[in-house]
Amino acid sequence: MxxxxxxxxxxxxxxxxxxxxxxxxxxxxxxxxxxxxxxxxxxxxxxxxxxxxxxxxxxxxxxxxxxxxxxxxxxxxxxxxxxxxxxxxxxxxxxxxxxxxxxxxxxxxxxxxxxxxxxxxxxxxxxxxxxxxxxxxxxxxxxxxxxxxxxxxxxxxxxxxxxxxxxxxxxxxxxxxxxxxxxxxxxxxxxxxxxxxxxxxxxxxxxxxxxxxxxxxxxxxxxxxxTSLFAESDELLSELAQMDAGVVGFGQAGSRTRWLSLSPARARNLLRHCLSDATSESYMPEMRHLDEGLRQVATSAATRWTFGSRAVCVYRDQLWFEPAVLAVPGPMVWQGESELPWGEGRILFPDIWHDFAPCRVETRRPAMSWSPGAGRPHRSIKQLCQEAGVPPWWRALLPCVWRHDALLWVGGVLGDEQRAAGEVRPEWLGGWRWFQARSADVGQAPQIKP
CATH class of the missing domain: 3.40.50.620 (HUPs)
Structure with missing residues (x-):
């Protein structure tokens, strides 16, 4: 033209x-x-x-x-x-x-x-x-x-x-x-x-x-x-945070201890970087809120601290990120489908389980217990959750599968081997372990093609 x-x-x-x-x-x-x-x-x-x-x-x-x-x-x-x-x-x-x-x-x-x-x-x-x-x-x-x-x-x-x-x-x-x-x-x-x-x-x-x-x-x-100098400094801080994220290993055993080994400035920089990377909204916590979150991580063995749409979680020396608001599923009936939506994810049912349909799927009942077999003592689901390492705030969200009055399975906790054909059990994608695994990539450099 x-x-x-x-x-x-x-x-x-x-x-x-x-x-x-x-x-x-x-x-x-x-x-x-x-x-x-x-x-x-x-x-x-x-x-x-x-x-x-x-x-x-x-x-x-x-x-x-x-x-x-x-x-x-x-x-x-x-x-x-x-x-x-x-x-x-x-x-x-x-x-x-x-x-x-x-x-x-x-x-x-x-x-x-x-x-x-x-x-x-x-x-x-x-x-x-x-x-x-x-x-x-x-x-x-x-x-x-x-x-x-x-x-x-x-x-x-x-x-x-x-x-x-x-x-x-x-x-x-x-x-x-x-x-x-x-x-x-x-x-x-x-x-x-x-x-x-x-x-x-x-x-x-x-x-x-x-x-x-x-x-x-x-x-x-x-x-x-x-502003250009600030941008350059921000890139350097981002690179440092990515290095520290690799050392901490979010979601892995000992990640909290490794986090606490960082200097306060580096721990704050890493948390700020992870929150910026993990959320789609342009959110940056106030300094006092950030410092309180770091204090909670340092002093509590089990804590969940929210920042905008994300939560920083600590339990048994593991540190990970998950959504601030966790969906509480309502009761539903499993009719033999290969998968069923549940909370933040879904439940995958093995083919061998289809003979058990229909089953009720609901959250944990108050004072619920389970017996591994006839004549065996009942154990509370709370005890089983503690043994399985289920964080306290996740225990009310666990999917429990019932057939009539028999408890067949609790997501992430147990399966009734007599009724569930050996070790073949459903799989829950979306529980705390899923978020722990996803957190391993939090803080790493995003792969963006210019």
């Missing part, structure tokens, strides 16, 4: 080209890019740059505009984006979202969450966002004001391989974008809420960052450089 557009300033197009070229080389075909297009200066400039780069790179470009319905100008912004994309021969999707105006996180955060929900649902190779250096500086100030650690202070990454997000303008200033827009006669829309300082980012921009920039002209560049 021919273009008479000026390349001034050259560095802007070159930066975007340099950021995208490695992604193109790593792909097997044309790179499918979706640009988040608001119609503002940042995304409008990036739209024009990417449209021009189609002549140099094998990319398939589309834009996505999210209509939040928060501004009286929202319809006009959508029409503007559609018109600009049509002029550049760039396909444009538009999506309307409902923003929770009463969100405890605030209107800005609620709008961002709704927007990302749409953007992350679009099929592509990479989602392209137009964040620039001034955005990065604002983000750093905002996060530091809330007590961010190294990971939080690293802020936005130019390339987020895990979420498939690329930010080609992250090291370009807003002044660079304005110069490019003027040189190429690019029109954009202005959000009328930008001067409104009731929004945190606007307050930081106008009250904090602008005076800093006036006093220290290089402050944005320096703040962005700091």
């Amino acid at each position: 021919a273009s008479s557009r000026s390349r001034l300033p050259e560095s802007l197009t070159d930066r975007v080209l340099a950021r995208l070229a490695p992604l193109v080389q790593a792909g097997a075909g044309p790179l499918r890019l979706t640009l988040a297009l608001s119609g503002g200066l940042d995304s409008s400039v990036l739209l024009h740059v990417l449209a021009d780069l189609r002549r140099q790179l094998p990319i398939v470009l589309q834009a996505c505009h999210v209509h939040h319905g928060l501004s009286p100008e929202a319809d006009a912004w959508r029409a503007h984006c559609q018109a600009v994309c049509a002029a550049l021969a760039v396909p444009c999707e538009t999506h309307c979202v409902q923003v929770d105006r009463c969100s405890k996180a605030g209107l800005e955060a609620a709008a961002r969450e709704a927007r990302y929900r749409v953007l992350m649902s679009i099929r592509n190779d990479w989602l392209v966002l137009a964040h620039h250096a001034d955005d990065q500086a604002e983000t750093l100030l905002f996060r530091l004001s809330r007590g961010a650690g190294v990971k939080g202070a690293a802020c936005m990454r130019a390339v987020d391989a895990e979420r498939r997000i690329v930010r080609p303008l992250l090291h370009a200033s807003r002044a660079d974008l304005e110069a490019y827009a003027r040189a190429n006669q690019i029109a954009w829309v202005e959000d009328e809420s930008n001067p409104d300082q009731k929004f945190s980012r606007n307050y930081l921009r106008h009250t904090i960052l602008d005076p800093l920039r006036a006093r220290f002209p290089g402050v944005v560049t320096n703040l962005v450089r700091s």
